Amino acid sequence: xxxxxxxxxxxxxxxxxxxxxxxxxxxxxxxxxxxxxxxxxxxxxxxxxxxxxxxxxxxxxxxxxxxxxxxxxxxxxxxxxxxxxxxxxxxxxxxxxxxxxxxxxxxxxxxxxxxxxxxxxxxxxxxxxxxxxxxxxxxxxxxxx
Amino acid sequence: xxxxxxxxxxxxxxxxxxxxxxxxxxxxxxxxxxxxxxxxxxxxxxxxxxxxxxxxxxxxxxxxxxxxxxxxxxxxxxxxxxxxxxxxxxxxxxxxxxxxxxxxxxxxxxxxxxxxxxxxxxxxxxxxxxxxxxxxxxxxxxxxx
Amino acid sequence: xxxxxxxxxxxxxxxxxxxxxxxxxxxxxxxxxxxxxxxxxxxxxxxxxxxxxxxxxxxxxxxxxxxxxxxxxxxxxxxxxxxxxxxxxxxxxxxxxxxxxxxxxxxxxxxxxxxxxxxxxxxxxxxxxxxxxxxxxxxxxxxxx
Amino acid sequence: xxxxxxxxxxxxxxxxxxxxxxxxxxxxxxxxxxxxxxxxxxxxxxxxxxxxxxxxxxxxxxxxxxxxxxxxxxxxxxxxxxxxxxxxxxxxxxxxxxxxxxxxxxxxxxxxxxxxxxxxxxxxxxxxxxxxxxxxxxxxxxxxx
Numbered sequence: 001x002x003x004x005x006x007x008x009x010x011x012x013x014x015x016x017x018x019x020x021x022x023x024x025x026x027x028x029x030x031x032x033x034x035x036x037x038x039x040x041x042x043x044x045x046x047x048x049x050x051x052x053x054x055x056x057x058x059x060x061x062x063x064x065x066x067x068x069x070x071x072x073x074x075x076x077x078x079x080x081x082x083x084x085x086x087x088x089x090x091x092x093x094x095x096x097x098x099x100x101x102x103x104x105x106x107x108x109x110x111x112x113x114x115x116x117x118x119x120x121x122x123x124x125x126x127x128x129x130x131x132x133x134x135x136x137x138x139x140x141x142x143x144x145x
Numbered sequence: 146x147x148x149x150x151x152x153x154x155x156x157x158x159x160x161x162x163x164x165x166x167x168x169x170x171x172x173x174x175x176x177x178x179x180x181x182x183x184x185x186x187x188x189x190x191x192x193x194x195x196x197x198x199x200x201x202x203x204x205x206x207x208x209x210x211x212x213x214x215x216x217x218x219x220x221x222x223x224x225x226x227x228x229x230x231x232x233x234x235x236x237x238x239x240x241x242x243x244x245x246x247x248x249x250x251x252x253x254x255x256x257x258x259x260x261x262x263x264x265x266x267x268x269x270x271x272x273x274x275x276x277x278x279x280x281x282x283x284x285x286x287x288x289x290x
Numbered sequence: 291x292x293x294x295x296x297x298x299x300x301x302x303x304x305x306x307x308x309x310x311x312x313x314x315x316x317x318x319x320x321x322x323x324x325x326x327x328x329x330x331x332x333x334x335x336x337x338x339x340x341x342x343x344x345x346x347x348x349x350x351x352x353x354x355x356x357x358x359x360x361x362x363x364x365x366x367x368x369x370x371x372x373x374x375x376x377x378x379x380x381x382x383x384x385x386x387x388x389x390x391x392x393x394x395x396x397x398x399x400x401x402x403x404x405x406x407x408x409x410x411x412x413x414x415x416x417x418x419x420x421x422x423x424x425x426x427x428x429x430x431x432x433x434x435x
Numbered sequence: 436x437x438x439x440x441x442x443x444x445x446x447x448x449x450x451x452x453x454x455x456x457x458x459x460x461x462x463x464x465x466x467x468x469x470x471x472x473x474x475x476x477x478x479x480x481x482x483x484x485x486x487x488x489x490x491x492x493x494x495x496x497x498x499x500x501x502x503x504x505x506x507x508x509x510x511x512x513x514x515x516x517x518x519x520x521x522x523x524x525x526x527x528x529x530x531x532x533x534x535x536x537x538x539x540x541x542x543x544x545x546x547x548x549x550x551x552x553x554x555x556x557x558x559x560x561x562x563x564x565x566x567x568x569x570x571x572x573x574x575x576x577x578x579x580x
Contacts, residue, residue: 009314019333020343021175021326025168025223031500032166032474036311042308043369047561053310066464069504078170078334079344151520165488166471176355176406181456184322184338188454188514198455199514210321214359224478224489311465315458315513398483412450 010144011085012045016107018080028075034102035068035110041086042098042116051137059131063118066095070114074104081105091138095119095131154231155289157190160250163225173220178258179247180213184232187243187261196282208263214257219249228249234235236283238274238289240264300434301375302335305395308370318365323356324392324402331376332406339431341424349421353408357383359367360404364394371395381428383419385409445579446520447480450540453515463510464509467549469537472504476521484576488571496568498553501530505549509539517542519565527571528564530554 013023016037046052056063076082083103090097095118102112122128130138165207168173191197201208221227228248235242240263247257267273275283306327314320336342346353366372373393380387385408392402412418420428451472459465481487491498511517518538525532530553537547557563565573 017330017333019329020169020171021177021324022328023170024279025170025172026165026497026499027170028499030166031503032467032470035470036309039309039311039467040307052369059464062461063461064461065505067504067506068466069353069502070500071502072500077500079342118536162475163476164471164474166474171352171354173354177322177329178461180325184454184456185452186403197514207316209316209318209365210360212359213321214357215355216357217355220354224487231351243573263407286335309466310459310461311462314455315460315462317460318457320456 004074010085012041012048013087014041014044014084014086016040016084016138018076018078018082020078022120023078028077029080031070031072034114035078035116037082037084037102038068038086038100038114038116039099041100042088044084044086045086045098045141047138049141051119051134056131056134060123061128061131061134062121063096064121066119067115067117070112072112074109074111076102076104076111082111085115088138088142089115091130091135091142093135094127096130096138101115132142146230150189155286156232157186157193159186159189159229159231161185161227161229163221163223163227164175165223168223172250173222176215176217179215179259180261182227182229182247182257183213183231183243183245183259183261186245187233190231190233190243190286191230194282195280196279204255206255206273206276206279207266208241210261212262213259213263215257217257219254219256220257221247221249224277227256233283233287234260234280236280236287238280239272239273241283241287252287291431294326294423296359296404300431301377301405302338302364304331304334304376305376306330306372306374308366308368308372314429319370319391320431321360321362324360324404325360325406327374327392327402328358328376328388328390328406331374332378332388333376334374335376335388335431339427341427342348346424349424350361350413351424352384352411354411355406357407360402362402364399364401364403366394372401378428378432379405381420381425381432383425384417386420386432444520445576447483449476449519449521451475451517451519452515453511453517455513458476458507458513463512463522464466464515466505466568469505469507470551472517472519472537473503473521473533473535473548473549476519476535477523479519480521480523480533480576484572486572494569495558496563496566496569497556498531499556500551501554501578503549505547506568507547509546511539511546514561517546517575521576523573524550526565526570526577530568531565531573543569555571561577 085101167178169173232244375391457468520536522534
């Protein structure tokens with residue numbers, strides 16, 4: 001499902017149910033696991049728009065994360081249904097950036113905000129550029145109103 | 146470090162400190178994570194005997210787990226220092242089996258027992274045989290008294 | 291969704307999409323992560339029948355895994371959509387057992403089979419019995435034809 | 436082991452061997468797992484100075500991460516021996532910040548830089564202050580020359 005936020009950029013939403021295996025003995029989701037949820041968010045955003053991360057891999061490119069940041073506002077608990085909101089906010093020839101907001105479905109409380117920046121790398125492990133057709137799709141997603 | 150158990154087969158011991166990220170909101174180590182500890186155990190056993198899992202990979206073979214079993218006797222907690230005891234109990238031309246016992250260092254309590262069985266698979270993903278030199282090493286480890 | 295298998299016992303199905311974070315550098319899902327999928331399977335089975343694992347916790351009981359076993363038949367890959375089939379096959383006053391089959395949705399290939407056995411433990415960490423009402427629900431699920 | 440860097444602040448080093456279970460099908464360590472390594476780093480730093488995170492928990496306080504950031508410079512691979520360098524760079528009455536650098540031991544290549552900021556929270560989940568004795572220790576660590 002995709003909705004528009006106030007900045008008129010498309011926000012993609014995907015749901016995730018917290019497993020026991022995601023939590024820690026503090027009784028809440030372990031902080032590293034939100035980065036897994038970010039991955040689920042960006043993957044499903046791309047799938048929603050008819051492409052996929054796998055499609056890029058099949059062309060010989062990967063998109064490693066070169067930077068990420070998380071701000072933890074409130075805790076998620078075991079069995080919570082989370083909503084991962086993902087937005088593709090920037091597309092360059094050699095990189096892109098996704099922003100994320102993770103909310104609890106039941107009370108719509110904002111739990112985590114963050115972003116990831118990705119570089120394009122080819123099969124030999126060298127910094128590279130997006131293939132043209134893939135870049136076109138990303139720009140369409142990013143500019144969608 | 147390596148010690149001999151009553152069955153006169155060499156037992157390799159490796160230590161592991163439990164992270165917050167290994168526990169769950171039940172206050173104990175999540176059950177799946179003991180399989181990670183098993184991996185650490187067999188990796189360090191091979192390294193102790195002068196070979197490695199990576200060495201096998203470099204020859205074009207991998208050792209996927211085809212079966213594993215765990216019996217959970219008692220819980221491990223955050224910050225516990227664990228001792229992973231690993232024994233190579235069986236070596237065949239196309240497979241091998243490791244047994245594991247995980248204890249808490251402070252009270253020597255047995256927490257988990259289990260095993261993993263591994264098949265030899267080549268680069269094309271086909272069932273294969275151990276390379277001769279690697280098989281020789283494994284047999285030496287397995288037979289050590 | 292729930293279907294009946296040839297043994298006339300209800301089988302619950304839940305879907306899971308493989309993340310990058312679930313795979314390892316062998317190019318396939320890491321063997322420990324199937325135990326996470328098992329957890330998702332039994333949680334969703336209980337939810338489907340109108341109860342939950344959390345409901346049991348709220349009554350002061352937990353259900354730690356005392357034994358688990360996995361047989362790995364074939365590999366799951368990044369971005370595969372998996373089907374986790376879960377069956378509650380045995381309910382006793384102090385324990386229960388779930389069986390699992392994990393298949394790839396696209397080709398219906400069986401990837402993993404396994405089970406988990408759970409004991410009932412109370413707040414003080416002592417072996418205990420299921421509360422009567424919870425036992426009744428589990429027996430209904432287990433006996434369903 | 437602890438060394439001094441050019442800024443004359445004590446840097447604590449702890450070692451970690453990369454497991455198969457830490458890597459992903461891109462052939463490198465999955466980006467979320469560096470946050471686990473950060474946790475190992477700060478835990479061992481505190482232990483080195485004669486205190487522990489568990490000691491704080493025993494006094495009824497936890498230290499949830501409220502913000503973290505990672506910059507990924509180069510990839511870690513399966514079986515790499517990593518060095519996690521941790522520095523306590525800031526201590527306030529209600530929060531503290533750790534900085535991290537992760538290097539590969541073999542070539543001393545810098546792989547990841549990052550930080551975590553932690554708030555003090557009491558048993559009721561409210562923002563709180565460090566207990567006096569714990570604050571004293573943290574200030575000693577932070578100011579060490």
